Amino acid sequence: MNTTALLDLRGISVTVGGVHILTDVDLRVHADEVVGVIGPNGAGKTTLFNTVTGFVRPTAGEVAWLGEPITRLPAHRIARKGLVRTFQNVGGFADLTVERNLLLAAGRHAPDVVREVRDLLELHPCWEMRVGDCSLATRKLVGIAVAVVRRPRLLLLDEPLAGLDSTDRDHVVQMIRKVHSEGVAICLIEHDIARTRQLVDRLVVLDTGRKVADGEPDEVLGRPELAETYLA
Numbered sequence: 001m002n003t004t005a006l007l008d009l010r011g012i013s014v015t016v017g018g019v020h021i022l023t024d025v026d027l028r029v030h031a032d033e034v035v036g037v038i039g040p041n042g043a044g045k046t047t048l049f050n051t052v053t054g055f056v057r058p059t060a061g062e063v064a065w066l067g068e069p070i071t072r073l074p075a076h077r078i079a080r081k082g083l084v085r086t087f088q089n090v091g092g093f094a095d096l097t098v099e100r101n102l103l104l105a106a107g108r109h110a111p112d113v114v115r116e117v118r119d120l121l122e123l124h125p126c127w128e129m130r131v132g133d134c135s136l137a138t139r140k141l142v143g144i145a146v147a148v149v150r151r152p153r154l155l156l157l158d159e160p161l162a163g164l165d166s167t168d169r170d171h172v173v174q175m176i177r178k179v180h181s182e183g184v185a186i187c188l189i190e191h192d193i194a195r196t197r198q199l200v201d202r203l204v205v206l207d208t209g210r211k212v213a214d215g216e217p218d219e220v221l222g223r224p225e226l227a228e229t230y231l232a
């Protein structure tokens with residue numbers, strides 16, 4: 001594994017209205033890695049992504065990107081650095097075609113990058129369709145494509161498999177692997193533990209705002225207290 005830490009979170013806490021949503025969370029993601037973030041509903045996983053990407057300001061702690069602090073940068077400046085995310089249930093503008101969504105997102109990189117990403121994520125069949133008319137699986141892929149045309153070095157995926165059937169989940173996993181094979185590090189939030197386990201190099205577990213595990217998937221899921229929760 002390349003030892004360069006792309007992303008380095010130290011002591012991140014988020015408190016909203018006196019409620020502790022995240023408490024003292026450390027997280028590193030290296031170039032080349034695929035990291036899974038799991039945990040029960042309300043554990044703080046999306047808040048962690050929101051903090052990394054500038055949508056939520058931490059109450060304490062620092063976020064560093066390639067060794068530079070980015071904790072207080074606005075979201076659009078963070079994205080321009082190559083740290084790009086997807087949102088739960090968002091796959092682009094519903095009234096625009098898939099192609100138009102990607103062209104808009106690509107900005108100065110279009111249209112060469114748009115063609116590359118269309119081919120990589122096998123979006124030909126839906127290219128001319130309005131996103132609102134596409135299947136959920138396709139909308140999920142469009143959400144990933146919209147992020148990938150921004151040329152991320154690290155892609156944060158928020159529940160890319162949620163709501164999909166088994167066949168579509170396998171397809172989206174395959175597409176995530178293809179994105180990673182292009183040299184993009186990936187950090188994903190997921191509830192599908194079996195597929196996440198197969199996909200990631202490292203598994204991070206959040207519970208009630210605290211990191212309770214961080215290690216190789218087999219080691220983490222082999223811990224009796226976690227196996228009971230996640231593999232039951």
Ligand SMILES: Nc1ncnc2c1ncn2[C@@H]1O[C@H](COP(=O)(O)OP(=O)(O)OP(=O)(O)O)[C@@H](O)[C@H]1O
Binds near residue numbers: 040045
């Ligand atoms: N802006 C906010 N104001 C108040 N409470 C919030 C805010 N954002 C998040 N929360 C609360 O913080 C907790 C963590 O939410 P978050 O969405 O980060 O969890 P999650 O682990 O992503 O959950 P899920 O798996 O259900 O998506 C929840 O109890 C949520 O209601």
